[in-house]
Amino acid sequence: MKNPTPDQIRALDDRAFAIRRLCLEFITNAGWGHVGGSFSEAELLACLYGGIMNVEPKQADDPRRDRFILSKAHASPALYAALALRGFFPVERLQTYCRLDGLDGHTQRGQCPGIEYSGGSLGTGLSYANGVALGFRLGDNFASRVYCLIGDGECNEGQIWEAAMSAAHYRLDNLIAIVDANKVMAKGKVSELMAVAPLADKFAAFGWTPIEVDGHDVREICAAFHRAKFLEMDGRPVVVIAHTVKGRGVPEAEFNYHWHTHAPSPPQAEAFLRALNQTYGRNETFSRPLSAPSDGGLEAVVTADLGWGMIPSVDAAYSVGHTPGGSVGNSL
């Protein structure tokens, strides 16, 4: 998709909107999740799973498929949504997010089709992607590429630069890194807490070819990935630096680190969907009722065993643990 047609652009934007809506729905119902980082990468994932990557749900184990490594694995909701929308598993399964035997808060390799990497400790994904890319080469697999999505805050991690060094050293031009440069980390702005700019210059100095794009413009994203493919075989790994907005689409959440790890309450989620509808000129609704779960915690378990209480079902709408105007979710 070098130059997507207007229809294709509309389809990709629809997909990005659906990713955000689904994330909002199952993060709210789980009472935990990363809204900001999921919203900033929505268009990137919509494009990757909407035509850029060579992946096929029916052949999820095909060795010649492309691999996607979500190094910023806390933003797993958008990936789960993208995989479900692409048909890797039923959309219903998204409701198991953060439940026992369900989809992990951070990705777990092999837990469901399409998840290639166990993550959660920032900085580790790009090294892993190096290994995958080297493995392709050693196995004479010249068809596959590995795409690795990292955060701009994640570039604080020294290991990112170890991996940047080795990717250039081994001339891994089958590796495409993507920086979701949403400018905000868990507790504040990247520029204030630990600046990483200028990222393009840094990667270039390490021997990479940087391409900078507006990470919410699917046309630019497609063109960048097309160029990344075109640049292959020149020996330099490519990094697509996608300038994005953390929490993009909901003005209250945009560039707001409060929404790094935070689940909205059902009323907040309704308000967020209204904001999304307004931003993107739509009129969509949630496909299921929202209910914030409750966790009775240690007290519930102990008192239940002694016959003094009961363990609340996390799937029912309880009001236990609500903070006024806030959510019941844990905030990291």
Next chain:
Amino acid sequence: MKLTYSKKPLREVFGETLVELGGLHSRLLVLDADLNTSSRTILFKERFPDRFIQCGIAEANLFGIAAGLAAQGYVTFPSTFAAFAARKALDQVYVNIAYPCLDVKIAGSYCGMTATECGPSHNCAEDLAVMRALPHVKVLDPGDNRELRSMMHVMMATPGPVYFRVSKVNAPELFPDGHEFAFGRGHLLRQGRDIALIGTGFMTAVALGAAELLDREGISAAVAHMPSLKPIDEDLLGRLARDTGALVTIENHRIYGGLGGAVAEVTAREYPVHVDAMGLGDTVFEAAPLQDLLRHYQLTPRALAARARALVERKRKGVAAGSRRRVARTVITATTAALPRTP
């Protein structure tokens, strides 16, 4: 019984066996973080340059790359010093290897006190404890050259992560040709009634020596070798506990969480008896030649025999477990004495 010490250090056997396995398995890859002449992975590098991946002085990256390759169906042997695998890159070993249970065989060289003159930054008296605590990871410390070679063949045939120790030590020949290693299997090297001495790695040689000394004074000591710390041979431990009623462990490791810890975990649950652990106390392995370290930290046959003798005495007197504390404290103080430091 006098043991013959191999002229070939364990690490040389490690390098040679990698070459041997490399010839048998085309999907075996060796990864290095700028230590290949020390670890002897250079032997593999010279024979199979295309399957040797240099990762530079970057251990986090080393284990990440090893994991990514393993995810593509390769069996990877990333190798660095035990200190850097267990301490510096622990998070990567956990998140990228142990948690997804990938086929990565981690060789920790210069383990325990065997970084010798490098001193406390490179000696690593905690790798067994750290690796044993990780999910899915099997933890091994070979006793001699044949066992190391057999161990590597067995791990090649067994999917999943393994941590195994390698050192530059010339180990005694504990086992005859044809010795076969198995996960979770220990070996009774010497029968005995009064006490059992349990060793792992090359320290089993010290246990055999101590048993010889004890024999001279009429104490019958069994000697067991535990190359597999996780899983550990619970049956053998239960039998030794039942038959002797007193166990002393000895290891090239701190007394916390290694062999002594593993043995105590099993016996406390299955067959509670006196267990005493010898190893490094709450201190570090200083810089010195190996023989000086062994003597300084009282990891010698004579020191082990003394500990065993004391334990046998207490067992004979039927000293209750509650009164044990004073004895134990005295002994631990002796092992924890640090070398005098010069400013």
